[in-house]
Amino acid sequence: MHYSKYIKCNRAPVVSAPPVVKHGPTIQQAQIVSTPNNITSQVTTPLQAFQEVNPATVEIPVMALPKPNNTPTNPIMDKMEQLFSNRDPVTTMKLNKMLGLMIDEMEGRLEEPETILSEDEANRVMEYFTMLEDKYFSDIIMSERPSKLFVWNIPRSYYEDMVDAIDKGRPDYLNPMFLLYLAMTDYPGLAIPHFIKILMDLGYDDANQLNMYEQQYLDMLTDVDDEPDDEGIHFDDTDDDE
Numbered sequence: 001m002h003y004s005k006y007i008k009c010n011r012a013p014v015v016s017a018p019p020v021v022k023h024g025p026t027i028q029q030a031q032i033v034s035t036p037n038n039i040t041s042q043v044t045t046p047l048q049a050f051q052e053v054n055p056a057t058v059e060i061p062v063m064a065l066p067k068p069n070n071t072p073t074n075p076i077m078d079k080m081e082q083l084f085s086n087r088d089p090v091t092t093m094k095l096n097k098m099l100g101l102m103i104d105e106m107e108g109r110l111e112e113p114e115t116i117l118s119e120d121e122a123n124r125v126m127e128y129f130t131m132l133e134d135k136y137f138s139d140i141i142m143s144e145r146p147s148k149l150f151v152w153n154i155p156r157s158y159y160e161d162m163v164d165a166i167d168k169g170r171p172d173y174l175n176p177m178f179l180l181y182l183a184m185t186d187y188p189g190l191a192i193p194h195f196i197k198i199l200m201d202l203g204y205d206d207a208n209q210l211n212m213y214e215q216q217y218l219d220m221l222t223d224v225d226d227e228p229d230d231e232g233i234h235f236d237d238t239d240d241d242e
Helices: 004-009 075-084 089-110 119-135 148-152 156-167 176-184 188-205 207-222
Strands: 029-034 040-045
Touching: 075 089, 119 148, 119 156, 119 176, 156 176, 176 188, 188 207
Parallel strands: none
Antiparallel strands: 029 040
16 A cells, blocks of 8 residues: 555644734834834824814913012001000900090091181180189089080180180180080089089179179160171170279
8 A cells, every 4th residue: 555645644733823813003003114224213103193273262271470478567557466465364455445545536536527616726715614624613523535526616606705705804704615614524414503603603703793794785685776797796895984
């Protein structure tokens, strides 16, 4: 038997191999590019191309820079802050009370309305009230905080007649400002009886002069033909004995 038929019938051994799987494109796929010098370089191909963007529509975030601290320091406020810090409750209460009085005074000066009397005229009125207190009303003392608006807005006719009486040396009880002294006290309703008694005693001691000035006023009322001029009506201080 010829051995060739056995050789033809023998099959080549079968070798099992895993199937070839074709993968899709990866995120990045390397390509080999030939260069003129036969040198290969690796080029990375992105997954997708960049989109065109209009520069005018791009919003660029702006970083907020810290502002420089150029605020000038206030030495008065710094001093007050130092006074109020690390203080015991009693001292803090005293400081608060003192600060409240200062603020009230400052607000009064800043919001000062227009007044009838000037600063000098109001000071002269206060000097006259002080003289009355020392001379007649040692037991009817003035308030420690009189109403500033009251003094600064006393009618001008009152002020002018006060000055006229002082300049001509008339008795204080005939000065119209004498009667306004009660308005400078804390309890005018309680003090008025004693005030009237002092006034009556002064009028009794100087009855002749009081009667003379009263008669001048009555004559002015009965003399209807004479009208007062623009300067107002004043007492005639001419002595009748001259």
